[in-house]
Amino acid sequence: MGTYIAGRLAQMIPTLLLIITIVFLLVYIVxxxxxxxxxxxxxxxxxxxxxxxxxxxxxxxxxxxNYLGSVLTGDFGDSYRYNQAALPLVLDRIPATLTLAxxxxxxxxxxxIPLGVWAATRRGGVVDSAVSSLSVLAKAMPNFWLGIMLIxxxxxxxxxxxxxxxxxxxxxVLPVVALGTGTAAEITRLVRSSMVEILSQDYxxxxxxxxxRQRVVVYKHALLNAFVPVTSITILQFSTLLGGALITEVVxxxxxxxxxxxNAVSMRDMAVxxxxxxxxxxxxxxxxxISDLLFKAVxxxxxxx
Amino acid sequence: xAESTTMSASGTGSVEPAPAKSFSQRSWRSKLRRVPLSxxxxxVLVGVPAVVAIFAPLLMPHSPTEIDPTRxxxxxIGMEGYQPGHLLGxxxxxxxxxxxxxxxxxxxxxxxxLSVVLAGSIGLTVGLAAGYYSxxxxxxxxxxxxxxxxxxxxxxxxxxxxxxxxxxxxLIFVLGITNWVIYARQIRAEVLELRExxxxxxxxxxxxxxxxxxxxxxxxxxxxSFIVLSTLSVATVIVTESGLSFLGLGVQPPDISWGxxxxxxxxxxxxxxxxxxxxxxxxxxxxxxILLLGDWLRDALDPRLAVGR
Numbered sequence: 275m276g277t278y279i280a281g282r283l284a285q286m287i288p289t290l291l292l293i294i295t296i297v298f299l300l301v302y303i304v305x306x307x308x309x310x311x312x313x314x315x316x317x318x319x320x321x322x323x324x325x326x327x328x329x330x331x332x333x334x335x336x337x338x339x340n341y342l343g344s345v346l347t348g349d350f351g352d353s354y355r356y357n358q359a360a361l362p363l364v365l366d367r368i369p370a371t372l373t374l375a376x377x378x379x380x381x382x383x384x385x386x387i388p389l390g391v392w393a394a395t396r397r398g399g400v401v402d403s404a405v406s407s408l409s410v411l412a413k414a415m416p417n418f419w420l421g422i423m424l425i426x427x428x429x430x431x432x433x434x435x436x437x438x439x440x441x442x443x444x445x446x447v448l449p450v451v452a453l454g455t456g457t458a459a460e461i462t463r464l465v466r467s468s469m470v471e472i473l474s475q476d477y478x479x480x481x482x483x484x485x486x487r488q489r490v491v492v493y494k495h496a497l498l499n500a501f502v503p504v505t506s507i508t509i510l511q512f513s514t515l516l517g518g519a520l521i522t523e524v525v526x527x528x529x530x531x532x533x534x535x536x537n538a539v540s541m542r543d544m545a546v547x548x549x550x551x552x553x554x555x556x557x558x559x560x561x562x563x564i565s566d567l568l569f570k571a572v573x574x575x576x577x578x579x
Numbered sequence: 580x581a582e583s584t585t586m587s588a589s590g591t592g593s594v595e596p597a598p599a600k601s602f603s604q605r606s607w608r609s610k611l612r613r614v615p616l617s618x619x620x621x622x623v624l625v626g627v628p629a630v631v632a633i634f635a636p637l638l639m640p641h642s643p644t645e646i647d648p649t650r651x652x653x654x655x656i657g658m659e660g661y662q663p664g665h666l667l668g669x670x671x672x673x674x675x676x677x678x679x680x681x682x683x684x685x686x687x688x689x690x691x692x693l694s695v696v697l698a699g700s701i702g703l704t705v706g707l708a709a710g711y712y713s714x715x716x717x718x719x720x721x722x723x724x725x726x727x728x729x730x731x732x733x734x735x736x737x738x739x740x741x742x743x744x745x746x747x748x749x750l751i752f753v754l755g756i757t758n759w760v761i762y763a764r765q766i767r768a769e770v771l772e773l774r775e776x777x778x779x780x781x782x783x784x785x786x787x788x789x790x791x792x793x794x795x796x797x798x799x800x801x802x803x804s805f806i807v808l809s810t811l812s813v814a815t816v817i818v819t820e821s822g823l824s825f826l827g828l829g830v831q832p833p834d835i836s837w838g839x840x841x842x843x844x845x846x847x848x849x850x851x852x853x854x855x856x857x858x859x860x861x862x863x864x865x866x867x868x869i870l871l872l873g874d875w876l877r878d879a880l881d882p883r884l885a886v887g888r
Contacts, residue, residue: 292726414867416818419859517731
């Protein structure tokens with residue numbers, strides 16, 4: 275197991291390298307940060323001096339290795355909009371986004387697992403139909419539209435909760451619901467379909483034939499086997515959720531990574547974009563490693579060579 | 580589906596029936612014929628915007644881009660101040676909302692279907708190859724997939740949209756080449772599990788070639804989840820498109836998108852709720868229809884789930 279973890283950690287290096295390279299190339303294609311930094315009224319001489327100073331006239335490979343060198347020391351360059359180093363700017367925003375994302379995931383799991391199991395054990399019944407209909411409807415709603423509707427109902431009409439911003443628990447409620455609802459629906463569908471599939475297999479019939487109680491069959495024999503797909507999707511969802519948080523944050527003026535990023539992309543503040551992509555990539559890679567370790571622990575048939 | 584032996588059964592070496600058999604035309608045709616209620620609802624919810632999209636120019640009561648400040652912020656039918664001729668009201672510039680919704684349907688559906696076709700074909704191929712073939716192909720492909728999955732796709736989309744000019748065809752391309760990784764990962768995971776099963780082992784022992792096993796034994800077995808994934812993907816893509824357009828990075832005016840309409844409506848929440856409510860409903864019902872269709876297809880196409888119906 276120790277060797278496996280070490281191996282996986284070593285494998286993360288080329289993965290991160292690949293991500294850095296993809297982003298570097300994309301930024302290279304975007305091209306000229308100089309005219310953005312100096313504004314429209316810069317003279318051609320100023321632009322030329324600046325380009326030379328920033329090393330933008332060097333060959334691609336030289337630029338690439340210089341870039342790799344500075345990334346290794348945590349230097350993604352300065353944000354030209356904020357006039358400060360990009361990495362701390364990004365790290366500052368992480369807690370707000372994580373609060374939102376973790377809140378949404380927790381809300382989703384708390385709703386999804388009991389509902390999914392409940393629906394699967396009453397397959398074809400009223401409960402199943404109701405849960406399926408609700409989860410399909412929730413999945414169908416775009417989270418930013420749900421967010422706008424929540425604002426319309428709870429902030430504009432009822433005036434129970436603040437329209438947007440941050441600072442108190444009340445500010446957290448609407449964004450978490452807006453973000454978590456779709457995830458809950460996704461996980462409910464998966465828990466249900468995994469459970470239905472598992473419950474239709476022969477070993478479940480055998481377990482029932484042995485006279486085991488329904489609860490033991492469902493929770494011990496079936497739910498544990500649903501663990502692999504459910505964890506896989508939950509972790510994939512976390513990555514999607516960080517993406518969804520981008521838009522939700524804009525809707526609710528939540529001061530997280532999303533707002534910073536959307537602004538950075540539209541202003542082409544590429545130092546911030548690169549730092550953010552790198553940081554998010556590290557987080558998701560770590561999660562993926564954890565999920566594979568969980569698979570290994572739960573399902574011995576999977577070999578992690 | 581070859582499920583006649585359980586995982587714990589001792590291998591007797593008996594050859595199970597080929598899994599492709601339950602996919603014979605007769606069995607799934609008869610299952611497709613029994614459409615459940617939710618399937619009908621799905622058909623209607625997808626059918627209406629599809630038909631509307633095709634016949635858009637004939638159905639629009641007004642030009643969707645015609646500005647008329649004297650008719651701004653008119654409410655939809657049934658509300659005080661309703662004016663005949665604008666069934667669903669108008670937006671802040673006096674543009675007819677019904678006409679704009681109809682035009683928006685075209686763009687959303689086109690982007691959804693075309694980008695999923697692109698993503699699905701790449702993902703299925705990569706997933707099958709990675710799951711079945713030797714470890715180094717798997718390692719190579721999965722490192723690449725991991726790298727792409729490590730970036731939430733919207734992030735990659737945003738970075739690429741910074742390079743390319745925004746617009747409909749850019750969106751189709753970008754959504755296609757960023758969404759295939761989900762298929763690759765899911766299909767590969769299933770193939771990893773399937774290839775340990777008796778019927779694949781048996782086929783290998785009989786000397787069936789790799790490509791044949793992939794096509795005849797593995798592909799049919801991953802099809803149910805491939806279909807479910809594809810359906811979900813069309814839905815996801817429509818939502819992503821509207822989200823990007825909502826942020827001002829997707830479909831650009833004067834082109835119309837449901838997401839773009841939401842942006843306008845957000846500033847008029849207190850006075851004209853219908854501007855942001857109606858396009859959201861259009862997205863929700865269309866996506867809902869696609870999801871219901873996918874469920875029905877899954878039930879009809881997955882022989883294992885059909886057992887005991």
